[in-house]
Amino acid sequence: MNRSHFPFLLNTLTTISMVFAIWMVFLWVPTETNQGAVQRILYIHVPIAWGAMVSICIVAVASILYLHNRSAKWDRIAVSSAEAGAIFGSMMLFSGMMWARPVWGVFWTGEAKLVTTLILFLLFVAYLMFRNYFPEGIQQKKIAAVIGIIGAIDTPVIYFAANLWERAHPPLVTGPASDGDSLLSGSIELTLFVSAVAFSLLLFSLINLRYSVHKSEDAVNLFYRNSSIESNTL
Amino acid sequence: MIYRYQTKLLVSIFLASIYFFSVNVDPIVAETPEKKITNGFITNIVTNEENTTIISVTESDGKTSNLKINPETNIGIESVAGERWVSIFSEKPQESITRLKDQQSRLIVLTVVHDGESILSISNADKRDLELNLQYLFIVFMIAWIVFFAYIFYLSRRQNAINRDIKLLKSQPSYEKETK
Incomplete structure (x- = not known):
């Protein structure tokens, strides 16, 4: 496959899977009898939360690789992933609050799962603020990489929080860390899976788009920098 | 040619499908013969x-x-x-x-x-009122898609701006000197 075809292929796959996921969420899967229509928020909330956690893991891995070989490519991947993660993180909190209001009667409770999720969002914000306000250079990239690596520690805490400190948030009912077999019915589990695939592809599309913008900006900035050095030395 | 219009094409397909599915939502699909x-x-x-x-x-x-x-x-x-x-x-x-x-x-x-x-x-x-809770569902999906599209729009504008810069640089004689 030609590398220039990759973004088109990724975007097309994202669109097709997202259209299919929306069809399943609104038309195919039956309404859950206990919560009614509001339960359909699950199909956007869970995949977005998954995307936010994947983002911080990508930030951490890219940061480690950047610290190891100082390649600008890994730094660009970390920044792109952090930006997409901040979008996913904010939507994760928002969709969770919109689900909690009719089901729990409140938008927010101070339990571990919610607080650690808020911390993850604030970590993304802190990472991006640091990148924007700290003077550009190797030092900025190195410190940002360390922030990204520390931020990833929050991910397993969020993932297991509902099982470790059981309160209002539902515990893990599906996936590798759930207790025993999945407690979700077949249609709900399948819809959730398709939605998770669609939102994962959306995440990778956003990271890819941000990465290409970042790469072009770096190339132009490098050209301007070289030109100014040249004109100063003349 | 298709690559030039790919973003517009994909966004149009996506928006059309959201419209199609949203006008076909049946809020009482919870009912089954048994329930x-x-x-x-x-x-x-x-x-x-x-x-x-x-x-x-x-x-x-x-x-x-x-x-x-x-x-x-x-x-x-x-x-x-x-x-x-x-x-x-x-x-x-x-x-x-x-x-x-x-x-x-x-x-x-x-x-x-x-x-x-x-x-x-x-x-x-x-x-448990299905219709009462629909407003929360609507708000979540609407805000989520507005945010995602706003971000894609913001990135597209940045990409366009940088493309204009590159075009401008390529037309300058210093660019040729730099790339040689």
């Missing part, structure tokens, strides 16, 4: 000689359904103080009847899930 949903208030509670409790539920259009409470019927109702009480009928039959009579006296609208004859569950309608 029917009735929203209404209790007009009568009687226990017959066979010790079976029958509840009359009247809907807003005046239609009344007489439904039997089973030992397995789930009950989740709120007291006048807003405290939620959850039980299975067979565990606390007397208290269940007392609390349901309280709901009847206060004309509280309840959601009854039943099979046409027996009640599977009975709970306060404000937690």
Whole structure:
């Protein structure tokens, strides 16, 4: 496959899977009898939360690789992933609050799962603020990489929080860390899976788009920098 | 040529599908032949000689359904103080009847899930009204897609700006010197 075809292929796959996921969420899967229509928020909330956690893991891995070989490519991947993660993180909190209001009667409770999720969002914000306000250079990239690596520690805490400190948030009912077999019915589990695939592809599309913008900006900035050095030395 | 218009094409397909699916949403797909949903208030509670409790539920259009409470019927109702009480009928039959009579006296609208004859569950309608909760679903999907599209739009504008810069640089003689 030609590398220039990759973004088109990724975007097309994202669109097709997202259209299919929306069809399943609104038309195919039956309404859950206990919560009614509001339960359909699950199909956007869970995949977005998954995307936010994947983002911080990508930030951490890219940061480690950047610290190891100082390649600008890994730094660009970390920044792109952090930006997409901040979008996913904010939507994760928002969709969770919109689900909690009719089901729990409140938008927010101070339990571990919610607080650690808020911390993850604030970590993304802190990472991006640091990148924007700290003077550009190797030092900025190195410190940002360390922030990204520390931020990833929050991910397993969020993932297991509902099982470790059981309160209002539902515990893990599906996936590798759930207790025993999945407690979700077949249609709900399948819809959730398709939605998770669609939102994962959306995440990778956003990271890819941000990465290409970042790469072009770096190339132009490098050209301007070289030109100014040249004109100063003349 | 297709690559030039790919973003517009994909966004158009996506928006068209959202429109198509949203106008086709059926909010009462929760109902199945085995599970029917009735929203209404209790007009009568009687226990017959066979010790079976029958509840009359009247809907807003005046239609009344007489439904039997089973030992397995789930009950989740709120007291006048807003405290939620959850039980299975067979565990606390007397208290269940007392609390349901309280709901009847206060004309509280309840959601009854039943099979046409027996009640599977009975709970306060404000937690289960499908149409009431649709606004939350609408807000979540609308805001989420506005945010995602706004971000894609912002990135596209940045990409266009950088493309203009590159085009401008390429037209300058210093660029040729730099790239040689």
